[in-house]
Amino acid sequence: MTDESSSIFINVDSESRPVLSRSVSESGVSRAHNAITLQAKKNTVLKSHGRPPWYAEDGLPICDAFVVGIAGGSASGKTHVARQIVEKLGSIPTIIILSQDSFYKKHSPEEVKLAHANLIDFDHPNAIDMPLFANCLKDLKACKQTNIPIYSFAEHQRLDDTKYLYGAAVIITEGILALHDPALRALYDLKIFVQCDSDLMLARRLRRDIKERGRTVDGTLDQYLRYVKPSYDNFVLPTARHADIIVPGMDNGVAIDLIATHIRRKMKERASRFRPHMAQAGPPTPLSVPSTPDSHELLEPYENLILLPQTAQLKGIYTILRDKNTPREDFIFFTDRLATFLMEKAMEYLPYRSRTVTTPVDVEYTGKEIDAKYICGVSILRSGGPLERGLERVISDVMTGSLLIQSVAQTGEPLLLHLMLPVCIRERHRAKDTWVFLLDAQIGTGAAAFMAIRILLDHGVPEDHIIFVTFLVARSGGIGALRKAFPTVKIVCGAIDDSLRETWLEAIERGDGQIEAEARKVWVVEPGMGHIGDRYYL
Numbered sequence: 001m002t003d004e005s006s007s008i009f010i011n012v013d014s015e016s017r018p019v020l021s022r023s024v025s026e027s028g029v030s031r032a033h034n035a036i037t038l039q040a041k042k043n044t045v046l047k048s049h050g051r052p053p054w055y056a057e058d059g060l061p062i063c064d065a066f067v068v069g070i071a072g073g074s075a076s077g078k079t080h081v082a083r084q085i086v087e088k089l090g091s092i093p094t095i096i097i098l099s100q101d102s103f104y105k106k107h108s109p110e111e112v113k114l115a116h117a118n119l120i121d122f123d124h125p126n127a128i129d130m131p132l133f134a135n136c137l138k139d140l141k142a143c144k145q146t147n148i149p150i151y152s153f154a155e156h157q158r159l160d161d162t163k164y165l166y167g168a169a170v171i172i173t174e175g176i177l178a179l180h181d182p183a184l185r186a187l188y189d190l191k192i193f194v195q196c197d198s199d200l201m202l203a204r205r206l207r208r209d210i211k212e213r214g215r216t217v218d219g220t221l222d223q224y225l226r227y228v229k230p231s232y233d234n235f236v237l238p239t240a241r242h243a244d245i246i247v248p249g250m251d252n253g254v255a256i257d258l259i260a261t262h263i264r265r266k267m268k269e270r271a272s273r274f275r276p277h278m279a280q281a282g283p284p285t286p287l288s289v290p291s292t293p294d295s296h297e298l299l300e301p302y303e304n305l306i307l308l309p310q311t312a313q314l315k316g317i318y319t320i321l322r323d324k325n326t327p328r329e330d331f332i333f334f335t336d337r338l339a340t341f342l343m344e345k346a347m348e349y350l351p352y353r354s355r356t357v358t359t360p361v362d363v364e365y366t367g368k369e370i371d372a373k374y375i376c377g378v379s380i381l382r383s384g385g386p387l388e389r390g391l392e393r394v395i396s397d398v399m400t401g402s403l404l405i406q407s408v409a410q411t412g413e414p415l416l417l418h419l420m421l422p423v424c425i426r427e428r429h430r431a432k433d434t435w436v437f438l439l440d441a442q443i444g445t446g447a448a449a450f451m452a453i454r455i456l457l458d459h460g461v462p463e464d465h466i467i468f469v470t471f472l473v474a475r476s477g478g479i480g481a482l483r484k485a486f487p488t489v490k491i492v493c494g495a496i497d498d499s500l501r502e503t504w505l506e507a508i509e510r511g512d513g514q515i516e517a518e519a520r521k522v523w524v525v526e527p528g529m530g531h532i533g534d535r536y537y538l
């Protein structure tokens with residue numbers, strides 16, 4: 001069972017939608033490309049450039065998200081300023097706009113009736129669930145996931161559904177009272193107040209409330225005079241003194257340029273250089289691979305690296321897979337067989353408890369059953385796909401998700417381009433009881449594995465509940481750094497190869513002469529199996 005509802009990774013606001021372009025290959029297996037396009041409100045198209053590492057080589061996060069708080073009167077132009085900043089920051093990855101409107105309190109049916117009669121003050125600080133607002137923002141800032149409420153202006157009510165957010169490098173919060181609560185203010189790196197002429201705000205609000213929020217002229221004016229204006233004077237305007245910058249409510253292009261430049265500079269200061277850090281971490285301790293078929297487990301010095309028994313049967317499969325002349329049907333057949341072997345082995349590392357059953361001859365038998373509340377698979381696209389199919393063969397109806405992580409052509413830095421996680425990981429209270437099979441074809445530099453493990457930890461999956469399953473590990477690659485950073489993650493593999501070599505991959509040209517993929521540096525495992533995803537999916 002594939003759970004696709006978590007496909008929102010990059011959010012500009014509640015109506016934005018990341019699009020991961022896919023095409024289906026001959027084998028019917030979908031192929032993900034690395035272009036993510038954001039379609040935001042009003043047909044603005046925003047490009048995401050993926051998220052670079054937000055952690056160091058010890059596996060711990062090194063920087064929080066950069067948080068901007070924008071306050072100002074209703075219809076002063078807060079959302080406009082937030083969106084303009086997003087557009088100006090085009091090359092900054094993963095920007096989330098979080099609106100205070102999402103945090104209006106849940107109402108009783110009585111209160112909803114009063115709201116429809118314009119008898120509820122939605123402009124008073126008590127109307128907002130400030131502690132929930134601050135908690136969600138705190139989690140997002142700390143690179144953790146959060147689930148925010150969804151509010152309906154038409155129904156004057158918080159809806160039952162929530163919206164999952166994760167992975168922000170920059171968070172922009174906006175709301176009339178965004179600078180009111182001290183707990184919120186403490187989370188901002190930059191505080192902005194949008195100052196706008198009252199007549200202009202009223203005119204804009206009238207137009208918007210009638211057009212977008214289903215209100216009447218009389219109702220809007222009544223609400224404005226009774227609640228909006230007094231609250232603006234008493235609670236909103238006084239918060240301008242907390243702002244670092246006052247931005248005009250119109251003709252504010254220059255102010256927005258200055259703000260975008262400031263944020264870009266701050267992001268540069270925070271940028272981690274993950275690969276150079278990994279390189280400086282020193283060579284990993286070489287892995288000793290036992291030669292006898294029986295001594296396959298608990299490899300020294302990394303007791304959580306589990307190698308399949310090196311039997312002649314297994315070596316036979318690897319020989320077929322390593323042969324560049326193996327026809328594709330055979331490659332798929334033997335990859336599937338190997339994936340099943342690996343998944344069966346990986347299943348041994350789930351917790352088990354005793355279970356007594358009665359056999360058909362009425363005798364009691366005490367055996368075992370899996371003792372895990374939730375189990376799921378997360379594959380790193382697209383080479384993890386064959387292992388995902390293996391997982392589905394050993395656990396029927398298993399929840400699965402995926403991550404798209406690619407390297408920057410020039411620097412080789414990994415970039416998180418897309419994330420689609422099962423619900424048992426997205427909800428923190430379930431994540432702590434979830435066991436995850438993390439699936440990728442090989443561990444070379446370890447950069448993708450590193451990022452994937454960090455993402456699971458950010459969501460609250462315990463480190464020792466992660467079982468990484470892979471066909472190949474490069475002895476001299478990132479396995480040493482992975483071992484140091486995440487010592488309790490289990491890694492189940494079928495072969496350990498000798499070396500990792502840096503090489504250039506040629507650009508891929510489409511039939512019409514357009515470049516589909518630029519030339520880039522890659523690391524190749526040797527002897528290896530080549531690019532397993534390409535050979536499997538074509």
Ligand SMILES: Nc1ncnc2c1ncn2[C@@H]1O[C@H](COP(=O)(O)OP(=O)(O)O)[C@@H](O)[C@H]1O
Binds near residue numbers: 072074076080249250
């Ligand atoms: N600088 C601006 N120039 C022109 N129109 C603007 C500007 N800022 C906001 N508006 C318009 O005013 C209306 C309200 O703006 P919005 O950003 O939604 O306000 P808020 O989020 O503060 O309630 C929108 O129709 C928007 O297009």
Ligand SMILES: Nc1ccn([C@@H]2O[C@H](COP(=O)(O)O)[C@@H](O)[C@H]2O)c(=O)n1
Binds near residue numbers: 074152153157176
């Ligand atoms: N059910 C509700 C809740 C809030 N409002 C009004 O929304 C305004 C805040 O939104 P902005 O986008 O203008 O910042 C606030 O002034 C409330 O009066 C509402 O009308 N109905």
